[in-house]
Amino acid sequence: MLKKKNSYVVAVAGATGAVGREMVAILDERKFPVAELVPLASERSEGERIDFDGKKWTVKRLTKESFSGVDIALFSAGASRSLEFAPAAVEAGTVVIDNSSAYRMDPEVPLVVPEVNPHALARHKGIIANPNCSTIGMIVALKPIHDAATIKRVVVTTFQSVSGTGKKAVDELARQTTALFSFKEIEKDVYPHQIAFNCLPHIDVFLDNGYTKEEMKMVNETKKMMEDDSIRVTATAVRVPVFRCHSESLNIETEKKLSADETRALLAAAPGVIVYDDPGKNLYPLAIDVAGKDETYVGRIREDESIENGINLWLVSDNLRKGAALNAVQIAERLIA
Numbered sequence: 001m002l003k004k005k006n007s008y009v010v011a012v013a014g015a016t017g018a019v020g021r022e023m024v025a026i027l028d029e030r031k032f033p034v035a036e037l038v039p040l041a042s043e044r045s046e047g048e049r050i051d052f053d054g055k056k057w058t059v060k061r062l063t064k065e066s067f068s069g070v071d072i073a074l075f076s077a078g079a080s081r082s083l084e085f086a087p088a089a090v091e092a093g094t095v096v097i098d099n100s101s102a103y104r105m106d107p108e109v110p111l112v113v114p115e116v117n118p119h120a121l122a123r124h125k126g127i128i129a130n131p132n133c134s135t136i137g138m139i140v141a142l143k144p145i146h147d148a149a150t151i152k153r154v155v156v157t158t159f160q161s162v163s164g165t166g167k168k169a170v171d172e173l174a175r176q177t178t179a180l181f182s183f184k185e186i187e188k189d190v191y192p193h194q195i196a197f198n199c200l201p202h203i204d205v206f207l208d209n210g211y212t213k214e215e216m217k218m219v220n221e222t223k224k225m226m227e228d229d230s231i232r233v234t235a236t237a238v239r240v241p242v243f244r245c246h247s248e249s250l251n252i253e254t255e256k257k258l259s260a261d262e263t264r265a266l267l268a269a270a271p272g273v274i275v276y277d278d279p280g281k282n283l284y285p286l287a288i289d290v291a292g293k294d295e296t297y298v299g300r301i302r303e304d305e306s307i308e309n310g311i312n313l314w315l316v317s318d319n320l321r322k323g324a325a326l327n328a329v330q331i332a333e334r335l336i337a
């Protein structure tokens, strides 16, 4: 569907957001062959200027007419904007890589992490979905373990940063922290409770089964990308007062026994994963160190002594990079390869 060219017209819908800004920066960093950048956002940002490739590019309002002549559109302006505008983009001949939750579970839409299921890209019909940030960080580490030892069940608890919610939430954590240190009243706008110095077991909306939508994304997206409904996943998603990077605690039960050393070796050889695991030196992945990195960092790898074949580990990935913008750009790189 995408014609081979020397360079491409690339639109970023949501270019002024936390993820959109990272998309533009990563296109630049990785020297994606961009003939023209088309930064799109709401009317609030119309006329703002975005730096890319040593030039300034003017933000335009996202409309159904934005896509004429656009080869690739990276969407990161929220699920309702994707539902409203992605079909118009496809109609105009644009290939859409959508970072929202709008199309992820649509059976017609490939959901892709290049390290895990790049083959799924071939069957796209104009829209490709980028998974949730917590799923991406986890699945690059699960894939080599599943290939080697067949995963039966994963129990995951996440520790998710506020940048996952967007720029307003980053400001909210900063303002609440400053207010508390100045003995002032805090303001709550984005989250239902104080996020500064607190942990909220609540990400995205609650569903009828008592889980949050964020938790069920990890369950359903993992099965879809592994192309294996037999993997049982159960999740608790927690918002923590961290600006950037999602951390996750995983308990993984496998069919075949894996020792901690075998798991370390598998993960060390896996694309997109770095093993950082030397407890004797107090070395394990930390959000503040992984911010700005491309890989999922894994540490605290140890056997679960309460079951026959179980591994516990801790992982950290940058939710704005691999969790969102980088994975989308990597998908675009595969499309033009």
Ligand code: NAP
Residues within 6 Å of the ligand: 013, 014, 015, 016, 017, 018, 019, 020, 040, 041, 042, 043, 044, 045, 046, 062, 076, 077, 078, 079, 081, 099, 100, 101, 130, 131, 132, 133, 134, 163, 164, 165, 166, 167, 168, 319, 323, 324
């Ligand atoms: P954000 O910082 O709040 O940015 C939102 C962006 O969308 C801004 O550029 C905003 O433009 C634009 N926008 C909002 N309403 C719009 C409208 N009516 N028309 C056109 N543009 C509009 O949010 P974010 O963190 O970047 O997240 C954006 C999207 O990515 C969401 O769908 C979110 O769920 C998804 N996301 C996915 C992952 C992942 O797991 N892969 C991670 C994080 C976020 P203005 O500046 O003009 O308001």
Ligand code: 12T
Residues within 6 Å of the ligand: 099, 100, 101, 131, 132, 133, 160, 163, 164, 165, 203, 204, 214, 217
């Ligand atoms: N509500 O892409 O609040 O489905 O951290 C990602 C992050 C939705 C998504 C968040 C969210 C998504 C959040």
